[in-house]
Each structure stands twice: as structure tokens, then as C-alpha cells.
Amino acid sequence: MTECRYTTYLQYRKSLSTTIYAFSVPILPNLDMKRKDGYDMSITKRIHNGKPQYRYQVGYTDLFGNYKRKSSKWYDSKKECKKAESEFRTNLFLQKTGYTFEEIAENYIEYTGKYNTQQTINEKRSELKNHLSALLNDQIDDITAAKIKLVMDQECIQKLSTSRKNRILGLINSIFKHGQIFYGLKYNPCxxxxxxxxTSEEKMKKMNIYTPKEFNAFLEHIPATRKIYKDLFYVLYWTGMRLNEANSLTFNDIQVNKINLYRQWKDGTWAPLKTDGSVRKIPIDHDIYMVFEQLKKYYQDYPGFSEDWFCFGGYKQLSYTSIERAKDEAVEASGLHYIRIHDFRHSHASNLIEAGVNMYKISKRLGHSSISITMDRYGHLIDEDGDEILSAIKNKK
Incomplete structure (x- = not known):
């Protein structure tokens, strides 16, 4: 496959002012561009053997950013020359990349490989082989939305979970976007x-929610020697924070009535949170505040203690493996149904909805970038019978 001219997206964007001219915007004949003598600017005239002849000249940039100029042969009439120029410009706009879907896909996987683990790379290749084989040999320019729908409607794909189907669709979309950025592909059917x-069934199946009573039973089966894990799970359940958010908290982030979330500890350094919406202040009650106060009191006896220490772990945050192990052992000891760490967050949202808290406030507390995300994930938990609405309109007078 031809080597891609651009090694980074930034390099592509810098050259966009020239390359976009060739393959992203229709280059149509402009018949209103006249010279003072009345002839079109792209058309030149000569007298040959006593008769007028005409030719057109068009400057353009090819798919790989090379500037070229087309000079046509000489035509005996201006009308014939204009028609030829129009056809050339149209064909220039409609020119194809010449690559198959498989070729662009392989180049995409190779290009993004430096950012992916080997497992992710293998998963992408597996999806291409097992579910998208019907697209591999097709010219990528000729693939339509209808063709992709036929592929996605295959029984082998339809029986997969919604998340898996969206990952496959996302892979197709990423391949087409890669073709648009680096190979002049003009159309993304995705x-x-x-x-x-x-479906509501999938959402409920994914969320293994603990009620407050079940959660208390879960906590009772965490031994006293692992109290720090008990405190972490308590904070996760009653604040709805993501695990990495809670495990990145320092004592500087804790106030009497709120938690300030604005960063996360990732790969040995401080990094921004997941989205702008994740930056937030989470109101807390006295019980949650006292959890952090007791943790600080515990760590204050350690040499070199600082308010910059992690609330959960001290000088070094807790290992995510040990957190998972502590949770699994408590679940097994309690005899409760299995739950993931992230399900504490879902349980918190469920408790708030059950208490009738406004969905907008729940969205802000959870740090979602928009309320639509909150509704999409938890809307099925809302009372569908509309009892609150009926109660609100009961007294009409």
C-alpha cells in the first residue's frame, strides 16, 4: 500500500489549506470568471491556421498534496472547450482513492498501533475477520450506508450485545475517518x-445494584484489618464517584461539606479528569466527612505526613488489584449477588432516583457531560407509571 504522506493528524491539519481543495470541496467550472476581453480566465485562445482554438488550464492538488496543473489540448470551439473543462473538474472531484476497505483498515490499525495495546490490536483484527469480512475486498469509495447495514444485520452480529455492536460500528467509522484524513476519501457512510x-433488559442486567440494606451487609463482611477498603467502598457508594476519582483524592480535596474533584492520578502523574463535566464539587454529609477525618488522623502518625497524601493509601494510593480483591472477598463472604466496583456508582444513582432527586442534579453529581447521558443510563429506573405526576395534578383547584 502506498505510504501515507502524513505521519500525524496535526501534520495533516497544517496542510489542509491545500489538500482540502482537491478532495473535499467540489471543483466546478466558474463560467462567470471573465477577462476584460470577454474570455474565461481558465480558457486561453489562439489563432491557428487562420482559425481560433481554445484550451483550458486547471490547477489542483492531488490526494497526496502535490500541486499539479492540467493543460488541455486545443479545441476548435469555445463551447467544446468549456464542456471538456467541466468534465475534467467533475472527474477530479469524483476521483477515487483506489484502495479496498481492508487496505485502509490495515493502515488504520498500523497507524493507531502505537497508542493501543497488543490485545486491542488483536481485537480489531478479529472483528475484521469474523464480522466484517463482507467489506474487506470492496473498494472503500463504493461502500454505502445500505451495505454497512446489511453487514450489521448479519445474524452473527445481531446476536451480540448492544455494546459489542456499537464497538464494531465504531471500528468501521474509525476506518472511514482514517481514509478521509489520510487518503482523500470524500464520504463516510457511518x-x-x-x-x-x-434495551431496558440490557441496562438492568449490566447494573447489579445493591440496596442500602444489601450494601451494609456487604460492609459487615470486610474484616477490621481492611478498614481502609471498607472506607473506600463506603465513599464510593454514598457519593457516586468513579473509582479512579476517589482513589486520587488527597486530603487537600476534602472540605467539611464537599469534595473538590478536578484531577486524577494516572500513570504516575496528575492528569485531567475524564471530561469537563467530571470537574465538580460533590456535597457530602457529616458521616462521609468523618470518614476522611479519621483517615487523616490515622496517617498523621506516619513520618512525613502531608495534606497532599492520598486519602486512600497515604503516601501511595491503593493498588487497584487489591481493591478488586477486597471487594470480591466481601461479596463471596456475604453471599450476595456479584457486583462490580462501578456498580456502587450505579447503586448511588438508583438510590437518588428512588428518593425523587431531580435528574439534572443527579447528572451534575455524577459528573456526566450532559443530562442525556444520565437519562440514557438510568432513565429506565424512573417510575414509568407516573405516580408523581398524577399526585402533582390531583389538586386542580
């Missing part, structure tokens, strides 16, 4: 295809 939506 822009017309909506994502799959989870």
Missing part, C-alpha cells in the same frame, strides 16, 4: 447510521 441503543 455518518448516516445511528448507534444501537441498549
Amino acid at each position: 455518518d448516516q447510521i445511528p448507534r444501537y441503543r441498549k
